Amino acid sequence: MAWRDAKASKVRLLLFMASIILGIAAVVSIQLFSTNLKDNIQRQSKSLMGADFIIDSRQEPTVRAQSIIDSLQPDASEVKFVSMIAFPKNGGTKLVQVRGLEGGFPFYGSLDTEPSAVSGTYQESGGVLVDATLMLQFKVKPGDSIKIGELTLPIAGALKSIPGSSAFSSSVAPPVVVPYRFIEATQLLQFGSRKEYQYYYKVSDTVNLKQLQDQLEPQLDLENADLDTHTSTTNRLGQRYDNVGKFLNLAAFIALLLGCIGIASSVHIYIKEKLRAIAVLKCMGASRLQSFLIFLIQIAGIGIVGGLVGSLIGVGLQQLFPYLLKDFLPFTLVISITPAPILIGVFLGLFMSILFALLPLLRTWYVSPLDVLRVDEKASQEPTKIRLLVFGAILVFLYLFSFWLIKEPLYALAFVAGTVITFIILAGVALGFIKTVKRFFPKHWNFTARQSLLNLFRPNNQTVVLVVAIGLGTFLISTLYFTKDILLSKTEVGQTSENANIIVLDVQPPQLDSVAQTITANSLTVLNNIPLVTMRMHSINGTLVNELRQDTTRQIRGWVLNHEFRTTYRDELTESEEVVEGEWVSQINANDPIAISISDNLADDAKLSVGDPVVFNVQGVLMETTVGSIRKVDWAQMQLNFTIVFPAGVLEQAPQFNVLTTSVPDDASSAALQQNLVSNFPNVTIIDLRQVYTLVEDILDQVSWVINFMAFFSIITGIIVLIGSVRTSKYQRIKESVLLRTLGAKNSQILQISAFEYVFLGLLGSLVGIILALISSLCLALFVFKEPFIPSLVPFIVFLPGITLLVVAIGLSNIQSVLRSSPLEVLRRET
Structure with missing residues (x-):
């Protein structure tokens, strides 16, 4: 019976299936x-490091x-260090990462060189290996x-x-091995x-590398x-890419949730049409279980087939991700197909189809044979407890599935709660x-306007x-779009003349005047002359840093205790700074207490507030x-910003070096300019922000492409769901339209x-959805991303009229058969 009924309703059932296929495909891929x-x-952990473990130090x-x-x-x-190099052949200069190597590194993996033999002979021959792209x-x-x-x-x-090394790091500063x-x-x-x-x-x-690390690291x-093993380094690498995975999982969850909405709404309308037929079956002796199983088998079959098709599409789709993310991966990703995600896809298709169709399916259980004669749409309602x-x-x-994808219990709860609240508001x-x-x-x-309004509240x-x-x-599509805008606005790069x-x-101090003269000799202006003094923290709030390192209960972040701070001194704030607590001290006299200004992130990580004492070790003093x-510092601006700023009158006699800027x-x-500086002052490092702007914008274009791709993927899913929901309503409106045509x-x-009915429905649903998305995105911007929205x-401009027109177009396509054929022919065909 389930098979016979499914053959008669195959178009509607295919639309149900389309609702879940893309959601499953996104999750599986x-x-x-x-x-x-x-x-x-995991497999390439040793090759990624090139050794079993390393000890590194940021100083001698x-x-x-x-x-x-x-x-x-x-x-x-x-x-290794960053420096400028020059090519005497053509006078070219470039910022590179110089890597001075001795020994048989790497022990795992290899130096890929052209010609290949020089990877083993360059140290003896005294030659240099230069990045291949840089040579071109x-x-x-x-x-x-x-x-x-x-x-x-x-x-x-x-x-x-x-x-x-990754493609990204090599683009910023190409490696040169010496x-x-x-x-x-x-x-x-x-x-x-x-x-x-x-x-x-x-x-x-x-x-035992872990035992060695635990013993020596303190x-x-x-x-x-620091001591890093190949396993700990790859664990950190995996955690870094977890953030990419979380966004992709969120987009997949939205696509799947849209599919669930499509199932629930489509099956609701579908079962409502079948209630009279079910009542007839019960008049003929069918039991509750039989009538329930007929449609349960249909929905389960749709779920299994949809889950399998979605899984197969996901297997093909996931081949795109290595291409999209190749510039962010420090290795070549080898794709292999495992059965677990495919089985998960089939199970999800079956489980979510049944679960989200269960409420309308249960209505078949409570249909009474008398419903053949009743016209009250509430004649067969399931109990409130059920x-x-x-x-x-x-x-x-929803909570368990979102938690499985996002791995954050509070975010999963907030997402599900937001969806439920949206559902309640919309209803x-x-x-x-x-x-x-x-x-x-x-x-x-x-008449036509009144009739369309009557359709909004009459039975059925x-x-x-x-x-x-x-x-x-x-709501889900717009929220994803607004969130995409927030993410991309955080990465905007701009520059002015x-x-x-x-x-x-x-x-260096002896070079300062000569470097400045070289800049002005090229008809340029020295915009900034910034002194830099290196130092470390000796004690924080009266506790020695060495004691804090050994304190396992400390709340101070570890980087603060080990970091060599590059500080400056000046008598004014820059455009990227704003004092949020305390008072800015621009200059002090000899023997006055030294009041410094720190950034808000350092205050949080070092647990410092205004008035707290800090002792610095300034090259032994x-x-x-x-x-x-x-201060609140806008680190996104491409200029020199500092976590610690001293007032003028303190560090002028300390060992220091300078940074000059020009345009x-x-x-x-x-x-x-770079050729003149590198030839006369080989030790200086020159950063051309114009090249950095171009590089960063290229990378951000790729990031934008990934984000836009996932947003578009969910939008397509949403459109299919809308088509399924509105198209299914065709079978409710055909009989009414035929009767109207019969009446003249x-x-x-x-x-x-x-048209009027679907305009009302499309405008109302999409407008409320966009407004709710606006509110939720504002909350995300303020409380999660902490960015202006x-x-x-x-x-x-696009979604509101676009979705409304889509709903109207699908709705009008539903009655084309009524308009093209005689009423009797339509009724016979639909029956």
């Missing part, structure tokens, strides 16, 4: 991608740290020379990849230079050094609209179902200070009646 990502990270290791490093007998060592950009080849600081070396070959023994001769490691020392180790599989921590039980099961499923608005139309019915309107009306389906779908776009770092003010109008001016109504009148007009 993202789950498969996440599984592949974790497996690849202390005597105690060096003794620990030497006792473990490192198999390779490295010093500056048109150099093996055998040409490269100038690094005061040293000129031959290029041994092109470096295609090295363990631990034999370690030449680093001192470059004379680039001067006072204030940012550098990192790393020592690589290869051990047997019998060594000792190294006291010496401002209804509440089903609603409870749906809420539990309340629909019921309120029905009552309002009833009470203030415009009796003086013409679809107002509540369609308003909820349209409104909830619009008044802003500095060239930053010259590591200028202890300096007592107090927190005078706390260049074009590429030619930038290239000429013209085709134009029937079209107007249907400027709503886009796209949902109002």
Whole structure:
């Protein structure tokens, strides 16, 4: 019986299936991608690091740290830093990451070079490996020379990849590998230079790396050094990509939830039409269980087939993610298909189809044979207890499923609660609209307008179902769109002609005047001359930093205790700063207490407030200070911002170096200035923000593409759900339209009646959905992203009329058979 009825209703059942296919496809593709990502990270953990474990230090290791490093007998060592290089062949200059290597690194994976043989011979031959893309950009080849600081070396070959580097990091500062023994001769490691020392180790599989890490890390921590194993590093890498997964999972959840809405609304209308047929079956002796199972088997079959089709689409779709995210992954992702996500997809299709169709399905259980004669739409209502039980099961499923995807219990609860509140508001608005139309019915309107309004509240009306389906779908789509705008607004990059776009770092005091003269000699202006003083915290609120490191109950973040702060001194605030607590002190006299200004994020992480004492170690000299003010800093602005700012009159005599900034109008001016500076002052580092702007914008375009893709994916799902919901209502309106035509109504009148009805439904549902999305997005911006929210007009200009027109178009297509054929022919065909 289920099979026979399904064949007669195959078009409607296919629409039910379409509602869930895309949702299942999104979930399966993202789950498969996440599984592949974790497996690849786990499988390639040693190759990603190139060793079993490393010890690294942001400064030259202390005597105690060096003794620990030497006792473990490192198999390779490295010093790396950012610097400028020059190509004497064509005068080109570039900011790169210089990596001075000695030993057999990497022990796992390989240096991919061209020619391949130089990866094992460059150290003995004294050549340099230069990033392959960089060589193409500056048109150099093996055998040409490269100038690094005061040293000129031959290029041994092109470096295609090295363990631990990603396409993103290589784009910012391409790697240049130099034999370690030449680093001192470059004379680039001067006072204030940012550098990192790393020592690589290869051990047997019998060594317990976690035990070694637990034993040595506290000792190294006291010496401002760290020990990282290949497993701990890959765990952090996996956590980093979890954030990408969470957004993708959220988008998949929205797509799946839209599918659930489509099932619930479509099956509600579908079963309502079948109630009279079920009553006839019961008159003929069918039991409650038989009539219930007929439609349960149909819905279960749809769920299984839809889940299987969605899973297969998901398997194909997940092939896109490695391509979309290739620039963010430090390895090549190998795709493999596992059965678990596919089985989950089939189970989800079955389970969610039955669960969200259960409420209308239960109505078949309570149909009475007398309903053959009744016309009251409330004749066969399920008990309130049963209804509440089903609603409870749906809420539990939504929470558990969202928690499984998002992995955050509070966010999952908030998302489900927001959806439920939206559902209640939409249902309340629909019921309120029905009552309002009833009470203030415009009796003086013409026949077609009155008839369309009557359709909104007469028996068998679809107002509540369609308003909820349209409104909830619009709400989820608009919320995703507004959230996408918030995410992308956080990553906007802008520049003006008044802003500095060239930053010259590591200028030593004897070079200061000469560097400034070089800038002015190129017809440019020195916009900023910023002094930098390096220091570390010695004590916080009277407690020594060394004691805080050993305190396992501390609330102060670890980075504060180990960080080497680069501070400055000045007598005024910049445009990116705003004092939020305390008072800004611009200058102090000798012997006055030193009141410093700290950023709000440092205040939070160091648990500092205005008036708290902090003692700094300034290159061996202890300096007592107090927190005078706390600043809110806009770190998104591409300019030099500082966590700690001293007033003028304190650090002028401390060991320091300077940063100069200028603005260049074009590429030619930038290239000429960089060539002059690098040739005369090899130790300085030049950052061309114009290149950084271009790079960041390219990366953000890719991020935007991913976000827009997932938003578009959910929008397509929402459109399919709307088509399914409205299309299913076709079978309710055909009989009424046939009766109107039999009574003499013209085709134009029937079209107007249907058009007005669907305009009311589309406008009401989509408008309320967009308004609710606006409110929820404002809450997300203020409380989650902590960003100002400027709503886009796209949902109002595009979604509101677009969804309304879509609803009207589908609604009018429902009655085309009535308009093209005779009433008797239509009734026979539909029967």
